[in-house]
Amino acid sequence: MAKPALPLARGLGLILDLDGVIVDSMPIHVRAWREYLRRNGIVSEEIIRRMHGRKNEEILRDFMGENAPPEEIFTHGAKKEQLYREMMEGQLENYLVPGLREFLDRAEGIPIAVASNAEQANVDFVLDGLGLRAHIAVALDSSCVKLPKPSPDIYLRAAHELGLPPQDCIVFEDSEVGVTAARKAAMRVVGILTGGIPLKEVDLAVANFASPELEPWLAAQKTR
Secondary structure, eight states: OOOOOOOOOTTOEEEEOSBTTTBOOHHHHHHHHHHHHHHTTOOOSOHHHHHTTOOHHHHHHHHHOTTSOHHHHHHHHHHHHHHHHHHHTTOGGGGBOTTHHHHHHTOTTSOEEEEOSSOHHHHHHHHHHTTOGGGOSEEEOGGGSSSOTTSSHHHHHHHHHHTOOGGGEEEEEOSHHHHHHHHHTTOEEEEEGGGSSOOSSOSEEESSTTOTTHHHHHHHOOOO
């Protein structure tokens, strides 16, 4: 028997972050960063704090210094992400955030975007690897805007491409920088707590998409 459609008012749209919202990929990203840095003679015990919610360029400059050449930063970032995809190959389904697939299956007709600080290759890898592309009207990556989160740029562009005013978009985020970006864009925010840390300034915090409190909250949301 088919599940009922999501109880979301007409005129509202959803914007999802990628890492930590669609796939609980932090453990693999941490492994990939540690291994890549080890191969390059760098050991860090603070990798999680230094990487969460940040672009590769920011992470690498943190380790390599502000004067590292841009082309070197780009090359290292691309190689690390290739290592991440190699580690994640064949395991995406195991890291899918609980309830997400059913949530999207029931969201037919609802405008949905993905907006991530990740590079395009990672966004494509996840959406295509999990067969989620048909649910997503707009997919934005770090190359789509000049300033990454916590700037609101990527969320504002997602709203524009969905054809919705920012205040009628609901963002799903797992990081503080992502929540800040969504708030700056005047959007409502659902915190997905895959990172194991509390998120401030969210309208609702849930463990995942199967959390029972999510749908009643969505049903109560109206256009503004």
